[in-house]
Amino acid sequence: MASTTATLLDDDRRRLDTLLLSRWDADPAHPAVVDGDRVLTAGELRDRTVRVASLLRGRGVRPGDRVAVYLERSADFVIGVTGVVLAGAAQVAFDVNDPVARTLDMLADCEPRLLVTTPELRSRFPADLGVEVVTVAECAATEPAEPFEPAADLDEQPAVVIYTSGSTGRPKASLIPHRAVTTRLRALQRSHGLGPSDRMLHHTACSFDMFLIEVYWPLITGTTVVIAAPGRQRDADYLAETIRSAEISVFYCVVSLLELFLLARGPEERFDGLRRVLTGGEPLAPELVRRFHAQSTAPLTNLYGPSECTIYCTAWVPPRDPDLDTVYIGPAIEDTTLWILDEDGKPVPDGEPGELYIGGAGLALGYLNRPELTAERFVPDHLGDGTGPLYRSGDLVRTHPVGGLEFLGRVDLQVKIRGYRIELGEIESAALRVPGVRQAAAVAHGRGSDARLVGFLVLEADAVPEAVTAAVRRALRDALPSYMVPASFATLAAMPLTANGKLDRALLTEQAGEVLPATTAAVEARPPAGDDLAAVVTGVWCEVLGVPAIGPDDDFFDIGGDSFKVVRAVRKLEALLGVEVPMDLAFDEPTVTGFTAALAEHRVEGSAR
Known part of the structure; x- marks a missing residue:
């Protein structure tokens, strides 16, 4: 297959900080952020963000540095991450719901110049953190030097650092430059046009790169960001009420949350107040598209793309077709090059499956402190003009004349659960650290919203299965985000092997269905008499x-x-x-x-x- 390339319209604004400042200055009285009863106008947001940037610069932060942000989802979180960007540094946002041990490992890996947080959240960490801490209150009290001047030459400097699961047991961080973020936001704006009358809900965890859509896209287009209360992003009833009461017109959610949302609210409820809905992160089933179309007049856009190519690189709007049988991921968006290659790195014929390679202005700079992995995944473009690398996605796709590309699966051990990208090796590495565990394997069973992780353990001869399994579960809950903890575990005398001596993951995946609790009733629930x-x-x-x-x-x-x-x-x-x-x-x-x-x-x- 020849590459598919879309062209970028003339626009030299490739910096996130100047896009933010120009929008805030254009309409300072417009509501920019709504956080419960707190409303920040664009002018107030600009002033608060400049205070953060001024404090960071005063503490020695310079372009190329990283600044960690450890805050609950809130107006202060938005101020914190945008303040880091205005200072010229790269924001590294950490989810406060992740295990503290995991966050400490990532802090040690990214070596931030400063950490922005609150005293309450700071108390979770040891006293000898090794990172200078500034609080939200300190930032708010800073008197900036006037006038504020953006840093020079930020186009190719990192603006965002996003951690994802690593196959070696160690999370890896993508370095996303200003030009990559702005390229993607311009593409979204040209295809989906937000404006001052729109309101977009921010509910996605900051550990998932799609949160950049919910924060920066509305901020650079004059759209109001409405912030979902912390801990309520999985509550479909809360989301439905917020969408209505806050008059949300643009909504992004991963595929499994969209399914949960429609399931929880019932088929009779309509969501015609939504003007646009975007989804992605997981394969989108035709039945879910039909259910959505039956409950909303809004178009539904299916986005695809790994964090290494910044948010997304293809998009497709499924038609309102009752006979829809396949949901595609679409063609390349602007300034993006896609190649479908075979195992020898040669283009496959149209319609044949192959691995997707991604190029263009949306690519990350590589992985932080991982030169070998960067060289492995960001490879030279031997087919195009050779001006930039190609990201080897590990995804199997094929072309389709109607939908651009069709997603077929993975070529490695990476899976997705509720939109989160998971390297099974990270789960296995954590399990192997538990005393009594000799071998560990993890697989995903089911598809879409039914996908669940199952862990298999081979134990030492003197180990007590129940005790070790409980210890593994506790260890994983302490070390990994909740979405990476298997729903069930099973112990085996030995791991199954293929004919060539490799772990037979296909057989484990078949066995996983027997390990998981049944999804239908195994017993009939009979409420007892009285009010027990x-x-x-x-x-x-x-x-x-x-x-x-x-x-x-x-x-x-x-x-x-x-x-x-x-x-x-x-x-x-x-x-x-x-x-x-x-x-x-x-x-x-x-x-x-x-x-x-x-x-x-x-x-x-x-x-x-």
């Missing part, structure tokens, strides 16, 4: 999880629960109890004991009203 709320909750959870029994302190998510099962459990409880059950109770209190107490309190408060 704990028994009702236990019965419903057993039904939804497909298990015969649940202890009062067992964690819903540790025994196979996920966001979709929360929806089923909540709807079942509402039908049995005749009251509204807030969905976030299950996330806040995932044990029968805690959930029952919270639900009882909610019922009392409801009756008092």
Whole structure:
């Protein structure tokens, strides 16, 4: 296949900081950020951001440096990351919900010049952190030198550093320059045109590069950013209410969240207030597209692209076709080159599968402190004009005359769960550090929203399986984000091998279906007589999880629960109890004991009203 290339229109604004400043100066009275009851105008946001940038420069931050931001999703988070960019440094935003040990490892890896946080969040880290800390309050109190002058020559300097899972057990960080971010935002604006009358919801975790769409795209186009409350991004009821009450017109969510959102709200509910909806991060099923079109007049855009090519590199808008049988990832966006190559690095014929190589202005500079990995994944362009590298994506695709490209799967061990890119090797490396574990393997079972991780362990001869499995689960929860912790574990006498002696992952994937709890009811939930709320909750959870029994302190998510099962459990409880059950109770209190107490309190408060 010959490459597919789209052209970039003449525009020399390849710096994120100057795009932000020019937009804020153009309409300083316009609401830029809404965070609950707090509203920041563009002028106020500019002033607060310049204060952050001035403080950072005063502490020695220069272009090429990295500054870590460790804040809850909030207006202060937006001020923090944009302040770093204005200072000329690269923002490294860390999710405060990740295990502290993992965050410390990434801090040590990226060696930031400073860390922006709050005293409360700073207290999570050891006293000898080795990084100078500045607080949000210090930044707000800084008196900037006037006038503020942007740094020089930032086009090719990093603006953003994004960590993703690493196959060696060590997360890797993509260095994304200003020109890559601005290229992608211009492409989005030209195809999806935001304006001052739009409002976009920011709910995506900062560890996922799509959060750049929710923060920077609206900020450079005069659109208002509405910030979802921390911890509520998985709550479909909260999101639906926020979309309506805050008059959200543009919404991005990963495919699994879109499915959860529609499932939780029911097929009769409509979302015609949305003007545009974007999704991606996982394969998009035709049935989900049809369900979305049945509930909204908004067009749905399917975005594809690894973080190494900055947010996305292809896009496709599925037609409103009741007979739609395939959802494509689309053609190249502007200033992007795509090649589909065989194992020998030669272009494949049209319609034949091959590995996708990505080039163009959206490419990252490589990986931080990983020259060998950078050389392996960012390879010379031996087919085009040779002016820049190509990113070897590891994704299998083929061309299609209607939809541009069709995504077929992976060529390596990388999987996606709820839109997050996961290297199975990182899970396996963490499990192998637990005493008693001799071998470890992880696989993904299921597709789309049903995809779940399963861990397999071979133990030392004297190990106690139940104790070691529990220790592995605890270790992974302490070391990895929740989306990387397998839903179930199984112990084996030996790992299955292929004929050539390699781990037989295909066989493990088949066996994973037997390890996971059934997704349908294994027992019938019969609410007992009287008002034994704990028994009702236990019965419903057993039904939804497909298990015969649940202890009062067992964690819903540790025994196979996920966001979709929360929806089923909540709807079942509402039908049995005749009251509204807030969905976030299950996330806040995932044990029968805690959930029952919270639900009882909610019922009392409801009756008092």
